Amino acid sequence: MRIRWWLPVLLMMATPALASDRVAYPPVPRDVPVSLPRDYGAHPDYRLEWWYVTGWLETRGGPVGFQITFFRTRQPYDDGNPSRFAPRQLILGHAALSDPAVGHIEHAQRLAREGFGLAASATGDTNVRIDDWRLVRNRDGSFATRFGGNGFSLDLALTPTQAPLLQGDRGYSRKGPDEGAASAYFSVPHLSVSGRLTRGMRTETIRGTAWLDREWSSSLLNARSVGWDWAGLNMDDGSAVTVFRVRDAEGHPVWAGGSVRSADSSLVTLGPHDVAFETRRTWRSPRSGAQYPVETTISVTTPSGVKRFTLRPLMDDQELDTTMTPVYWEGAVRVEGGRGYLELVGYGGKPRL
Numbered sequence: 001m002r003i004r005w006w007l008p009v010l011l012m013m014a015t016p017a018l019a020s021d022r023v024a025y026p027p028v029p030r031d032v033p034v035s036l037p038r039d040y041g042a043h044p045d046y047r048l049e050w051w052y053v054t055g056w057l058e059t060r061g062g063p064v065g066f067q068i069t070f071f072r073t074r075q076p077y078d079d080g081n082p083s084r085f086a087p088r089q090l091i092l093g094h095a096a097l098s099d100p101a102v103g104h105i106e107h108a109q110r111l112a113r114e115g116f117g118l119a120a121s122a123t124g125d126t127n128v129r130i131d132d133w134r135l136v137r138n139r140d141g142s143f144a145t146r147f148g149g150n151g152f153s154l155d156l157a158l159t160p161t162q163a164p165l166l167q168g169d170r171g172y173s174r175k176g177p178d179e180g181a182a183s184a185y186f187s188v189p190h191l192s193v194s195g196r197l198t199r200g201m202r203t204e205t206i207r208g209t210a211w212l213d214r215e216w217s218s219s220l221l222n223a224r225s226v227g228w229d230w231a232g233l234n235m236d237d238g239s240a241v242t243v244f245r246v247r248d249a250e251g252h253p254v255w256a257g258g259s260v261r262s263a264d265s266s267l268v269t270l271g272p273h274d275v276a277f278e279t280r281r282t283w284r285s286p287r288s289g290a291q292y293p294v295e296t297t298i299s300v301t302t303p304s305g306v307k308r309f310t311l312r313p314l315m316d317d318q319e320l321d322t323t324m325t326p327v328y329w330e331g332a333v334r335v336e337g338g339r340g341y342l343e344l345v346g347y348g349g350k351p352r353l
Contacts (some may be wrong), residue, residue, distance in 0.1 A: 023076045025218035028184045034171030036164060039184070040137050040214065042121035042128065044089060047218040048073045051128055051135055053145065053158065054232065054341035055193055055210025056332055064197075065098035065314055065332025065341070066154060066210075068147050070128045070135055072114075072121045089114035091121055093130045095147040095154070098332045100315045105331070107320060108149025143191075143212070148198070156195035158210055164188050165240060165261055168269065173215075176222035176246060176255045183217035187232065189240035189261075209234050211341065222255070224248045227346015229277055231298065231311060235338035238263030241309065243275050243298050247346065260302055274301040283316040285327075290319070290348030292329040309335045311342055 025047040043049055051070045056063055071092040091114055096107035110130045112119040121128040126137035133147040143158040165187045167173045173185035193208040211232045221228075225246045233241040243258035256275040260268045281295035297310045311333040318331025329344040 023074070025074065027180050027219065028172060028182050028217055030169075030172050030182070033169075034166055034184055034186050036186070037125055037137075039171075039186070040126040041124040042072055043184075043216045044072070044074060044121070044123065046074065046216045049216030050213070051126060052213040052215070053135070053143075053191075053210055054332075055191065055208050056339050057193065057197065057206045057208035059099075059197060059206055060204055061099070061101050063100075063314065063332070065318075066208075067094070067096045067098075067330065067341070068135070068145055068154070069094045070121070070130070070133075072128070087113035089121070091119035091128065091130050093133045093147065095133075095149065096320065096330070097152055098314055098318050103315065104317045105320055106150060106152055108147070108152075110149075151199060153198045154195060155198075156193055158191040158193055158212065160188055161190045161192055162188070162238070162240070163265065165242075165259065165267070167242065167259055168257070174255065174257065175217075175219070176225070178219075178222055181219045181222060183215045183219075185213070185215045187214070187240070187242065188212040189232065190234050190238065209339070211240075221246065225254050225346075228343075229293075229296075229345075230343045231309075231333070231340055233309065233311075233335055233338050233340035235335075237337065239338075241300070241338075241340075243270070243277075243300060243309075245275060245277055258300065260300060260307070268302045270300055270302075275299070280310065283313075285317070285319045285348075288319065288321065288327045288348045290327060290329075292319070292344045292347050294318075294329065294331075294342075294344075296342070309338075311335050311340075313342070 026045055049072050054067045073090050092111045094109045096105050112130050119130040128135050135145045137143050146155045167185040171184050171186050173183050175181045189211050191210040193210050196203050197206045226249050228246045230244040240261045245256040246254040248254050256272045258270040276299040278297045279293035282291045283294045284291045294313045299308050314332035319329050321327045327348040333342045
């Protein structure tokens with residue numbers, strides 16, 4: 001579940017004064033599994049969803065982490081309102097680079113209402129855009145994405161090398177102890193990446209690996225929750241590991257889960273008692289004062305025994321402060337025998353959901 005799942009809610013502004021309370025957001029149906037390729041596309045009835053890509057690029061200067069996310073949220077405007085200007089759907093894009101040569105995250109973002117040629121998210125298959133930013137799934141199953149700003153841009157092809165991974169129960173992913181606190185969720189790990197990275201006047205051809213998360217939901221965090229940790233790992237042997245926990249004010253897990261898919265495609269779904277996080281080292285942000293567990297050992301219990309993964313950051317300062325979201329840490333991490341991304345939310349204060 002790339003715990004990036006709930007972040008779209010945090011990105012949205014407060015409910016507009018003209019909003020109606022008559023909009024009914026549907027819950028994710030437990031008995032209806034994810035259906036592909038249809039569910040690569042948008043689900044406009046649901047409150048929120050996201051297309052979330054993270055990965056590692058090999059550049060002339062060494063490895064660089066990257067992240068590109070498109071969010072769609074249905075605003076609580078009465079569908080009976082005939083005005084074309086009522087912002088029923090908002091699209092937000094966010095892009096970031098983690099380069100140790102720079103020492104901190106470079107990022108850019110865009111926000112627009114759907115329509116008027118500004119932004120769109122198609123149903124049926126992935127085709128989401130804001131201005132010239134885009135993420136499109138091609139007929140051959142590959143993805144094309146273009147984005148950038150603030151001194152950098154990326155034009156990438158993302159080619160699946162494995163089948164999609166349905167998280168939870170056939171794509172029904174629990175997010176807390178409350179019935180209905182869930183999302184529809186699938187991932188595409190081990191994407192092969194090729195394309196171009198431009199910085200200033202310099203463009204270079206790059207290659208790498210990436211991970212795509214697709215998720216949509218209308219429900220939010222349990223009231224006890226103050227934050228979450230999430231990691232998605234592309235392992236060198238072809239396996240893929242997803243882990244997450246939702247934390248309360250004392251740091252205890254409200255919920256946890258994930259999955260381990262081996263190179264031969266056998267899948268183990270992890271429950272709340274199968275995942276444990278142990279902090280090995282923290283980093284304190286000189287800007288926000290938040291202290292993040294940037295080096296963490298994650299233990300997962302599988303039928304074949306306990307597996308342990310120690311995550312170490314590509315660089316410590318991968319904190320993001322985008323003004324539209326709470327301050328959080330999201331960055332590239334190494335693990336013995338693999339690489340991936342780690343997200344740490346709520347260490348600088350409880351997100352306002």
